[in-house]
Amino acid sequence: MTSRVPPPPPGGPGALLPPDSGRDRPLFVVAAILVFLACIAALGARGAWLQAQRWTSGLESSITIQIRPVEGRDAQLDADEAANIALTLPGIVAATAHDRAHAEALLAPWLGTGNLPADLPLPLMVEVRLDPAQPAPGEGLQAALDAAGLTATVDDNSRWAGAVRRAARTAQTLGLSMMLLLAGAAAAVVAFAARASLAARINVIDALHICGAEDRFVAGLFERRFFMLGLKAGIAGAVCAGLVAIAASLGQGPADMAFFLPHWAMDPFELALLLLAPLLAGVTAAVSARLAVAADLRGRW
Structure with missing residues (x-):
């Protein structure tokens, strides 16, 4: 007797393996939650990168x-003079000398108002805008400030930019690592469910x-x-995840949480990510189920 594959039944391949809503519903919920968390991690990593940029x-x-205030000198006049000196140098397009009220406003989050x-005496700030070209x-x-006899210090903000880049890289690494862990968890859950479904039938x-x-x-x-189940759950x-990202982007969250919130930047990347997530979920579920069932069948016959 020669081995042959039976023809598909009239109801299609699903008639041989009909879905069981009682068993499939918990798996659907778990898979949907894992896809949701993976999308949030990806959008959060993307948001961190955009925020850092x-x-x-x-x-x-x-x-x-x-x-810096010096006894016998007017700090506000020194700030105005520093702004005028900055405007004489090439590569500087604007210079704004701020007053004491601005300095007090900067300290208010830590010391309160009044x-x-x-x-x-408080140091005054001069904000200088550079020409990127x-x-x-x-x-x-x-050197120009020192030559004018001003007690001033120039901060080029480079150390702060480096810190922001490091924070963005850390957030991206955490987001990608979470995505990989969630994909592995989803594959393990589907493999377990596929073996349970095989045993039940x-x-x-x-x-x-x-x-x-x-x-x-x-x-x-x-x-x-399991491909269809993973696709629907995805x-x-x-x-x-898209709704949560849009809500988080429209809300007024605290600035120190910006790196940890999903971000909807309204560009094609987010849309492509959310469209690709269900397909990846379906493929992951299909491959995991096939490998798990094939391994069990080899051990049975």
């Missing part, structure tokens, strides 16, 4: 001059084997079934 762009396009004595003035600005599988069905045919039945998880 905006911050570093702002830091690298400006420098700050700190005017807690500083009026006679307490020209090289930065470098040490020339500090072992009589049907034995009948198919007696009729000549090969292992790859039986594994294909589970592969198609759609549900991706839609929920």
Whole structure:
């Protein structure tokens, strides 16, 4: 008697392996949650990178001059003079001298409002905007301020830009690592569910084997079934992740949590990610189910 693969039943391959909503519903929920978390991790990593680019762009396009108060000198006049000196140098397009009220506003988050004595000397800030098309003035600005006899310090913000880049790389690494862990968890859950489904239908599988069905045919039945389940769960998880990302982007979250919130940047990357997530979930479920079922069948016959 020659071995042959039985023809598909009138109801299609699913008639041999009908879905069981009682068993499939918990798996669907778990898979949807895993896809949701993976999408949130990916959008969070993307948001961290975009946020870091905006911050570093702002830091690298400006420098700050700190005017330290000196007895016998008017700090506000020194700040105005420092702004005028900065404007004479090439590569500088704007210079704004801030007053004491601005310095008090910078300290307010830590010291509160109205807690500083009026006679307490505070350093004043001069904000300098650079022309990105020209090289930065470098040490020339500090030399010009020293030559004018001003007690001033130039901060080019480079150390802050480096810190922001490191934070962005860390957030991206964490996001990608979480995605890989969630993909592995999803594959393990689907493999376990596929083995449980095989055990629950072992009589049907034995009948198919007696009729000549090969292992790859039986594994294909589970592969198609779990692909559709993973695809549907992926759609549900991706839609929920998109809604959460949009809500987080529209909300007014604290600035120190910006790296940990999903971000909707309204560009094709986010849309492609959410469209690709269900397909990847379906493929992961299909491959995991096929490998698990094929391994069990090899051990049975």
